[in-house]
Amino acid sequence: MFQNNPICKMLGITYPIFQGGMAWIGTAELASAVSNAGGLGIIGAGHMPPDVLRAEIQKCKGWTNKPFGVNIMLMSPFVKEVMQVVLDERVPVVTTGAGNPGEYVPALKEIGSKVIPVVASVALAKRLVRGGADAVIAEGTESGGHIGEITTMALVPQVVDAVDVPVIAAGGIGDSRGMAAAFALGAKAIQMGSRFVVSEECIAHPNYKEMVLKAKDRSTVVTGRSLGHPARVLQNKLSRKYEEMEAAGASKDELEQLGVGSLHRATHEGDVQNGSVMIGEISGMLGDIKPVKTIIEDIVNGLPGAIAAADETTK
Ligand code: TUI
Numbered sequence: 001m002f003q004n005n006p007i008c009k010m011l012g013i014t015y016p017i018f019q020g021g022m023a024w025i026g027t028a029e030l031a032s033a034v035s036n037a038g039g040l041g042i043i044g045a046g047h048m049p050p051d052v053l054r055a056e057i058q059k060c061k062g063w064t065n066k067p068f069g070v071n072i073m074l075m076s077p078f079v080k081e082v083m084q085v086v087l088d089e090r091v092p093v094v095t096t097g098a099g100n101p102g103e104y105v106p107a108l109k110e111i112g113s114k115v116i117p118v119v120a121s122v123a124l125a126k127r128l129v130r131g132g133a134d135a136v137i138a139e140g141t142e143s144g145g146h147i148g149e150i151t152t153m154a155l156v157p158q159v160v161d162a163v164d165v166p167v168i169a170a171g172g173i174g175d176s177r178g179m180a181a182a183f184a185l186g187a188k189a190i191q192m193g194s195r196f197v198v199s200e201e202c203i204a205h206p207n208y209k210e211m212v213l214k215a216k217d218r219s220t221v222v223t224g225r226s227l228g229h230p231a232r233v234l235q236n237k238l239s240r241k242y243e244e245m246e247a248a249g250a251s252k253d254e255l256e257q258l259g260v261g262s263l264h265r266a267t268h269e270g271d272v273q274n275g276s277v278m279i280g281e282i283s284g285m286l287g288d289i290k291p292v293k294t295i296i297e298d299i300v301n302g303l304p305g306a307i308a309a310a311d312e313t314t315k
Contacts (some may be wrong), residue, residue, distance in 0.1 A: 013035075016189030024125040049081075058173065113262050114136060142282070146231050170192070200290065219284065224242075233279070
């Protein structure tokens, strides 16, 4: 299986499954587990200062001999410095999110890193591929955290038609059915974040994982639209306070202030009422905490059945 898959061949991985590079919880523990299980583990740099990222990369190198990646969050105040760290450390795969990484692509390609930006539109996908991106991750609005406007179902085939590099589908994918659907839309690989949050290896606080396990299909809301950076989170005390303040005409500064430190409060302190519990719309179908290896094996082993079930419908 996957011997001819262009993403597996390009990156030297066994399964075309990326782990989304999540801020605070996409640590070396999770990334090395995903890479050791045959997928692509990705360290989420988030707002990490450069020395913290370097230590995380070195831990990951110590725990796996397989390829892994770093996700650079382009809204980070340390973006230039963390970019230098991934160059120094010769990280094999660099993904980016929350912006346009165009100016950094040449330097990364120069040292032989594969550059795979997350895009939420056809226009940015085309621009980045012209600028040398090796593949693109088309991420739908079903995802957790910072999101674009278009659904995975509508975005992936439009990006596939617009570029001549492999497309990785992200957003709303959490099992074999989602993977089969992504392949049907023309994607060559998938990226999952939420499914890996509820893994044994993910260091998220137990309260965070428990709230995700209890979530239903309509448990997420999107905050931050008026600030220009919408984020999908589980509805809680903080999201309700945010909505109230927004409706009452609070200033951008006051709204921004609510978000400061809120992700860490949920992921590390376990305060899932006053913190941001970022998660995707599939959280309603996540019912158990499993080892990363089991998550990946279950999805891969279920794939032929999911494809056969789709085929059955055509008879
Ligand atoms: O980046 C993500 N998800 C994230 S980042 C994050 S940390 C954060 N903290 C505070 C505020 C905001 C974020 C939590 N979750 N996903 C990848 C992603 N990228 N989704 C959407 C985009 C995107 C949006 C616009 C990519 C490019 C883009 O382009 C803008 C442009 O310049 O054209």
